[in-house]
Amino acid sequence: MFNLNELVRPNIRDLVPYSSARDEFKGTARVYLDANENSLGSPLMKWYNRYPDPLQWAIKEKLSLIKGVDPRHIFLGNGSDECIDVLIRTFCEPGIDNIVLVPPTYGMYEVSASINNVKVKKVPLTADFQLDLPALEEAVDDFTKMIFLCSPNNPTGNSLDRGAVEALLNNYFGLVVIDEAYINFSRQRSFVADLAEYPNLVVLQTLSKAWGLAALRVGMAFSSAEIIGLMNKVKPPYNINQASQDLVLKALDEVEQVNEMIRVLVQERQRLEKELPGLPVVQKVFPSDANFLLVKVADARRVYEYLLNKGIVVRDRSSVVLCEDSLRITIGTEAENTELLDALKQFN
Ligand SMILES: *Cc1c(COP(=O)(O)O)cnc(C)c1O
Numbered sequence: 634m635f636n637l638n639e640l641v642r643p644n645i646r647d648l649v650p651y652s653s654a655r656d657e658f659k660g661t662a663r664v665y666l667d668a669n670e671n672s673l674g675s676p677l678m679k680w681y682n683r684y685p686d687p688l689q690w691a692i693k694e695k696l697s698l699i700k701g702v703d704p705r706h707i708f709l710g711n712g713s714d715e716c717i718d719v720l721i722r723t724f725c726e727p728g729i730d731n732i733v734l735v736p737p738t739y740g741m742y743e744v745s746a747s748i749n750n751v752k753v754k755k756v757p758l759t760a761d762f763q764l765d766l767p768a769l770e771e772a773v774d775d776f777t778k779m780i781f782l783c784s785p786n787n788p789t790g791n792s793l794d795r796g797a798v799e800a801l802l803n804n805y806f807g808l809v810v811i812d813e814a815y816i817n818f819s820r821q822r823s824f825v826a827d828l829a830e831y832p833n834l835v836v837l838q839t840l841s842k843a844w845g846l847a848a849l850r851v852g853m854a855f856s857s858a859e860i861i862g863l864m865n866k867v868k869p870p871y872n873i874n875q876a877s878q879d880l881v882l883k884a885l886d887e888v889e890q891v892n893e894m895i896r897v898l899v900q901e902r903q904r905l906e907k908e909l910p911g912l913p914v915v916q917k918v919f920p921s922d923a924n925f926l927l928v929k930v931a932d933a934r935r936v937y938e939y940l941l942n943k944g945i946v947v948r949d950r951s952s953v954v955l956c957e958d959s960l961r962i963t964i965g966t967e968a969e970n971t972e973l974l975d976a977l978k979q980f981n
Contacts, residue, residue, distance in 0.1 A: 634806060635806045635832050635833045636806070637832070637857075637859055637860065637863075640724055640778060640807060640808065641723060641724055641863055642722075642723065642724060642725070642726050645722075645723050645724075645863060645866060645867060646863075648866050648867075650865070650866040650867075651870055653668070653684065653687055653870045653871075654667040654668035654684070655668065655684050655685075655686065655687055655870075656687060656870075665683070668683075668684055670682050670683055670684065680875065681875060681876070683875075684871055684875075685871055685873065685874060685875040685878055686878070687870045687871055687872075688865065689709045689873050689878055690704065691878070691882055692709060692851075692873075692878060692881055692882055692885070693707045693709070695882065695885045695886075696853065696885065699885065699888060700825055700855070701825070701826070702825055702828065702855055703858075705858045705861065706828060706855055706856060706857065706858055706861060707853060707854070707855055707861065708853065708854040708855075708856070708861045708864045708865065708868075709851060709852070709853060709872070709873050710851075710852045710853070710854065710868070710872060710873075711850045711851070711852075711872045711873060712839065712841065712850040712851065712852045713812065713814060713837045713838070713839040713841070713852025713853070713854070714741050714745070714852065715850075715852065715868070715872060716837050716852050716853070716854040716864075717741055717742060717745050717781075717810075717812075717837070718745045718748075718749075719854075719864050719867050719868050720779065720808070720810060720835065720854070720864065721745050721746055721749050721751055721779075722749055722867050723863050723864055723866075723867045724778040724779060724808065725746070725749065725751040725778045725779075726751075727749055727750035727751060728750050729776060730751055730752070730776045730777070730778045731751065731752035731753065731754050731774070731776050731777050731778070732746050732751060732752075732753055732754070732777065732778060732779050732780070732781060733753075733754045733755075733756060733769065733772055733773060733777055733779070733780040733781070734753055734754070734755050734756070734780075734781050735755075735756055735757065735758050735764060735765075735769075735780075735781070735782060735783075736755050736757050736758070736953070736954050736955075737757075737758065737762075737786075737788060737789060737950070737953045737954050737955050737956050738758075738781070738782075738783045738786055738787065739781075739783050739786075739787045739812060739814075742781040752776075754772045754777070756768045756769050756771075756772045757954055757955065758786075758789075758955065760955070761791075762786060762789040762791050762919075762955070763791075763793060763794050763797060764782070764793055764794065764797040764798070764801070766797055766800060766801070769801065769805075770804075773805060773807070777807050778807050778808065779807050779808035779809070779810055779835075780801065780805065780807065780808070780809050780810065781810045781812065782798060782801075782809065782810065782811045782812065783811075783812040783814070784798070784811060784812070784813065784816075784821070785813075785815040785816070785818065785819050785821075785921070785922035785923040787814065787815070787923070787925075787961075788925075788927055788948070788950045788953065788956060788959075788961045789919060789927050789955075789956070790815075790919055790920065790921030790922060790923045790925060790926060790927050791919065791920055791921065791922060792819055792821045792922045795821070795822075798811065798824070802827075802831045802833065802834055803831075805833070806833060807833065808833050808834075808835055808860075809831070809833055809834055809835070810835045810836075810837060811824050811834070811835070811836050811837070812837045813825075813836055813837060813838050814837065814838065814839045814841070814842055815842055815843075815922065815923035815924060816838060817842070817843035817844075817891075817895050818842075818843060818895060818898065818899055818902070818922060818923050818924045819922035819923070820922070821922060823836065823838075824836050825838075825855050828855060828856065828857070832857055834856065835854055835855070835856040835860060836854070836855040836856070837852065837853065837854055837855075838852070838853045838855070839851070839852040839853065840852070840853075840881065840884070842924060843891060843894070843895050843924070844884065844891055845891070845894065846880075846881065846884055849877040849880055849881060850873075850877060851873060851877055851881050897967075898924050898964050901964050901965070901966075901967060901970050902921060902924065902926065902964045904970065905918075905926055905962075905964065905970055905973075905974070906918055906920075906921070906926065908974055909926070909928060909974070909977070912974075912977050912978055912980075913980075913981075914930050914931060914936060914977055914980045914981075915928060915929070915930060915977070916929045916930060916931060916958075917929040919959075924963060924964045925961055925962060925963045925964060926961070926962050926964070927950065927956065927959050927960075927961055927962075928959060928960050928961075928962055929957075929958055929959045930958055930959070930960060931958070932958065933949050933950075933951040933957075933958040933959060933960055934949065934951065936960060936977075936980060937949045937960060939976075939980055940973075940976060940977075943976045945972065945973055945976060947960045947961065947962045947963075948960065948961040948962075948963075949961075
């Protein structure tokens with residue numbers, strides 16, 4: 634059975650977290666002489682002389698309404714990359730525990746694990762980029778603390794079969810982390826709606842993709858209040874700076890505008906999905922639920938160099954398992970996509 638107390642690193646379970654001035658005094662006062670800030674102000678706006686809210690409650694309240702999740706079930710990271718790092722540091726004992734990855738997938742899971750000296754076990758996706766459940770069962774051992782899934786997956790673009798993910802959630806008693814960085818471009822239902830059902834579920838999302846806020850570095854983890862509480866003990870006290878918090882708070886009022894951008898990007902993806910297969914240089918366009926397409930060509934390096942020569946940079950994913958001779962192409966503006974198509978038409 635799932636047992637959080639056995640899963641978490643003992644030193645984190647027993648940790649007395651850093652308590653900042655902002656943690657210790659939460660009320661309002663007329664005069665703040667508790668945090669060694671500059672009482673005279675700052676060269677910028679008035680409030681930038683003050684430390685930001687360590688737990689970012691204002692943002693979480695707004696996200697709570699958008700996502701339909703209690704604010705106590707939300708963790709904010711300096712990008713979802715920080716959520717990944719904090720998860721590994723909370724649960725994995727360096728040199729002892731391991732995590733399981735299902736390549737081809739997002740690169741940061743392995744990098745973060747390696748930085749923390751946590752072993753990585755790899756169970757490749759099947760030829761149609763789905764979970765290999767028997768091989769996963771085989772790979773998991775007593776020291777496997779979490780399995781990272783990515784759906785829609787980067788760099789393949791497809792969503793993982795929901796039934797297979799549910800089978801993992803029901804039968805594996807470590808954490809199942811589902812990275813939904815691209816969920817807004819997909820018609821799949823987010824696993825955020827299933828948090829109450831699975832105590833071992835962590836869902837990652839980000840403001841970097843559909844929300845168009847990659848520069849602000851804000852990612853989200855959704856999970857049980859207990860798991861979020863442990864992650865909050867491990868994160869740096871002020872991991873989301875005040876400038877980002879101010880801007881995110883403003884941006885979260887613009888759901889309509891973001892939905893319109895998503896609509897346009899999905900429409901453009903569908904146009905490329907239709908047009909690209911007709912070009913001689915293109916061998917295969919993989920189905921995508923994301924804001925990019927994985928495209929197999931005859932000679933990926935040559936096509937990459939050719940496009941670069943025309944001022945268009947794409948991502949060559951040829952070196953990645955199951956992605957031989959494949960380019961990952963982000964959906965651009967309508968004009969950019971037309972330029973890409975025209976360039977590829979002229980390739981020979
Ligand atoms: C882009 C991407 C991220 C990075 O998110 P940040 O919030 O910008 O750190 C995370 N996961 C996947 C799968 C991504 O493609």
